[in-house]
Amino acid sequence: xxxxxxxxxxxxxxxxxxxxxxxxxxxxxxxxxxxxxxxxxxxxxxxxxxxxxxxxxxxxxxxxxxxxxxxxxxxxxxxxxxxxxxxxxxxxxxxxxxxxxxxxxxxxxxxxxxxxxxxxxxxxxxxxxxxxxxxxxxxxxxxxxxxxxxxxxxxxxxxxxxxxxxxxxxxxxxxxxxxxxxxxxxxxxxxxxxxxxxxxxxxxxxxxxxxxxxxxxxxxxxx
Ligand code: CA
Numbered sequence: 001x002x003x004x005x006x007x008x009x010x011x012x013x014x015x016x017x018x019x020x021x022x023x024x025x026x027x028x029x030x031x032x033x034x035x036x037x038x039x040x041x042x043x044x045x046x047x048x049x050x051x052x053x054x055x056x057x058x059x060x061x062x063x064x065x066x067x068x069x070x071x072x073x074x075x076x077x078x079x080x081x082x083x084x085x086x087x088x089x090x091x092x093x094x095x096x097x098x099x100x101x102x103x104x105x106x107x108x109x110x111x112x113x114x115x116x117x118x119x120x121x122x123x124x125x126x127x128x129x130x131x132x133x134x135x136x137x138x139x140x141x142x143x144x145x146x147x148x149x150x151x152x153x154x155x156x157x158x159x160x161x162x163x164x165x166x167x168x169x170x171x172x173x174x175x176x177x178x179x180x181x182x183x184x185x186x187x188x189x190x191x192x193x194x195x196x197x198x199x200x201x202x203x204x205x206x207x208x209x210x211x212x213x214x215x216x217x218x219x220x221x222x223x
Pocket of ligand 1 (some may be wrong): 007008009051052053054
């Protein structure tokens, strides 16, 4: 899952980046409105966290631009100002949620999880595919109730696949969603991650669709 943070306050920007990266998201940051608007319109994010008071272009203008450009990721607005008219305007422009500063990081992370799983059509933070379970809140993965230990990047791949289970996910999509912008990208490593995941969770759970990508399936449900 890849998240964009648009925030001009350097300390809050760093806190957000660290907290989101710590729980396994790929995080890109913009420190001004112009960059933030461009990144949100051109890169495929799973969610954006958008400050309202920004240099160059303000948050509401950015949000209007993103939606006009067809960017449909959930957007969580941050504002230092607790002004009801801004909340209404932000929500009307297509924001999904609103947090007033100062906020607790745990609350922000819980809201991020909630929006990402709503986007995936899931009601709980425990995602299941047959007897494979992934708890997005704790990072725990189990198969038939047994713990499976994954590295950060293996978890990111499985997290993305389980949020999009049943459909084919291409290798380039996985590359875009598990690496932040400034991370060196190598689509061959995706094959390696998938190979290791198959060993850890069961080879028949990740199907290769030749030339198209991967699909997470419940082997018990496949006939
Ligand atoms: Ca600001």
